[in-house]
Amino acid sequence: MSPLYLFRSTKMLFQRTSLEIIGYNQNRFKASLSSRILLPALLLVFIWSNYIPAYATLPVVNKITQHADFDRLAAHFNHITWPDGIFSLKADSILVDSTVTGLIPALSYSTEVGTVGGLIWSKLSYGKQQPFKQNVAVTALASTKGLAGFNLFLDHFCSFNCTDRLILNLVVNRFLEDQYYGVYTNAHLNLSNNPRRFEYRSFTIKIDVEYRMSAKKLPLKNESLINALSGFLSTDFHYKTPWSNDPDKLIMLQQPTGYKGAYGFWLGLGGLIDTRDSEFYPNQGWYSKQHLKGSLETILSDFTQSKFLSDTRFYHDFKLIIPIVFAQRISYQWSNSNSKTPYWSFPSLGGEEYLRGYLGNRFLVPQFWATNTELRTWLLDLDSYGVKIGGTLFLDAGSYTNERIFLSGDWSDNLKYTAGLGGLMTLFSPDFILRVDLGLSEEGYGIFFSTGILF
Template sequence: MMNPQVGQDSVSTALVPAIGYSSNEGLLGGLIYSRYDYRGNVAPFNNLFESSAIATTKGFVEVEATYEQTKTFGRDLRSIANFYFYRYTQDQFFGIGNETTFSDQQWDNEYYFFRSIGFSFDYRFRKPIYEQGRSQLDLQFGAATEYHIPYVRQQQSSFVQAMPVGSDGGWTNNINTGLVWENRNSEFDPRRGNRLELELRGAPNLISNYGLATARLELRQYFYLFNFLTVANRFEARHAEGDIPYWEMSTLGNKNTLRGYPLNRFKGNTSVAYTLELRTWLLKFPDFYGLKFGGQLFTDTGRVFTETDDANDLFERYHQTVGFGGAMSILNPDFILRGEMGFSEDVTRIYIGVGYMF
């Protein structure tokens, strides 16, 4: 259900319940809640709150919440706070490297699974340092804390056989900085424009159980074809250096990269990922609360690198997945409920969330 009060100077809310069943996790229940505050005529919004929670009868729990404020402390300072908590009854570890193997029999015997629990809190600011028309360059800075621990490890499992760095759990506390440049025509449903983000993070031994540093570069591009089709491109490269626990490694196989592969399928020091997505709104009912139905096709490509790889591996042995999905928007064009199915050579996975993936 949604609050129908949507406009330039209004507040809009969305509440979406979910229920399901999985043979592995049992009965599933979830809730998605979003709140969009447009009061004050501040673009793209005054503040935004997005949250989701899911739990199953077999102990799986995942909770995430994000709050954004475009004007913080009355200044031209955008703040973003993100909280994440999980209790995975089937966290997954396949080893380190781009060529780790997958076996249906070992998957069925839960060889790749272990149980883990963790949480993170991230708070950052964005300060504009250049603005002209729709183009804007922001300086970004902030800090984050996170804790992870595997609490159940079967002796006959890939995790115990490898005992990666971080197998005893622990804290990583980091400070971060970077730049964000963009000129997209919309943050929620972009059809034209670009976005670039460079992020540098450091977790010194003085405040963390593991001392490490990471660098991440993300490029996005959008353009419109035939007056109905959005072509969305995303490239991301990430590198981690130092005493790297398994949860801080550059990882592919999640809701943002190589959709369709099992969770955390590939881990390495460095990762490169690319996504091409075609999006369109298929059916529109403007007189019925602005209801829209859309669809998307996508392909994800990427690979990870370890210290044993060399320059010749840069253009070889990339993994690829394909998939399709649907989208729905009602009352508020900024609220988009998305569902997708990704196909890989290993398994097939389903993803549900608010907003486009990028």
């Protein structure tokens, strides 16, 4: 197999790679590999392109060609002339009926877990479904702060019929410098005074399953609503236990519920509407997901808990000298968490998702609301190389309350703000985006280097 073939195949792998961050904040659901994994060292693949296995099985003939852009495709593949009909592409350059497999080195840094390195094996299959037919990823990572993690992620369309989508996520990790800042903590943290007292050792297992069913076959008159509407069922199992921690650690001094280990099993249901023009870099449209789930102490759980999670996003593009995308996300999480609920199962503010600039797991509370506002733009477009460079300005805000009654409490007392800026870069495809965010808060800063936009 020639090095040139491996190089081209690796390019195709980059064009469709779509990975997501491992759940270092282990109480969060963000523990999959679907749109943002810490991966800033992907250029290493080109140095290793003669050694890394990256193979692409392409369609043969008789594919839909009216949407194909062979001139743009040739630019990605060193201006090679391809026979008509060998590729079938949609508007966003997806290779239809193709399978791309690759082994990718990963290297990254964040303030929460330190420098991270490891390997990612990914298999991406593209049929006529959008945005893909199947995405399988296996990840093994380790960090300088003592994180050793394994993640198996599966995102599969047409599992039982062609109106459904199955998402499976398995995470196993051990963390030597996990972070605990207390439950219901609103006092200002002095991180310069013995910051290691907030760290502790932990072991985590998470299994999250979501089964989505499209409304395409429902007898509704509004066709656009039918195509955008889905319902889903979910099941989650989480186990987390601190281990071998010194008595001067904050978690050992406060001894919250779960400090000796606990497990939970949730069943849930919900619905979502997605009218975005792209899952990778939306310019127009909106997205809303509402999710209700609960656990019972008598069913594979150490505790009883109810949760409601709401996530709504809006996108609009405009031109002010240069094209700009205005992106807004509003989130709300509620739970009936109390003193019998493990600390890691509380809704959590801080970290990469909400209030960038505060530490991960900074605020563990029964309920919170948060908003992310971003202005995104591309500043430089090197189309012949498949590279674009851009940036973001963002403002995050959020508040929380210790009340367990839905939408109750004094939200103004705990209002928090963070602001920051970021950089964006695409490699070989408009869908593969490298991202770095720098968020500033009254307690410090946070740096997050990952791929894909935040929302």
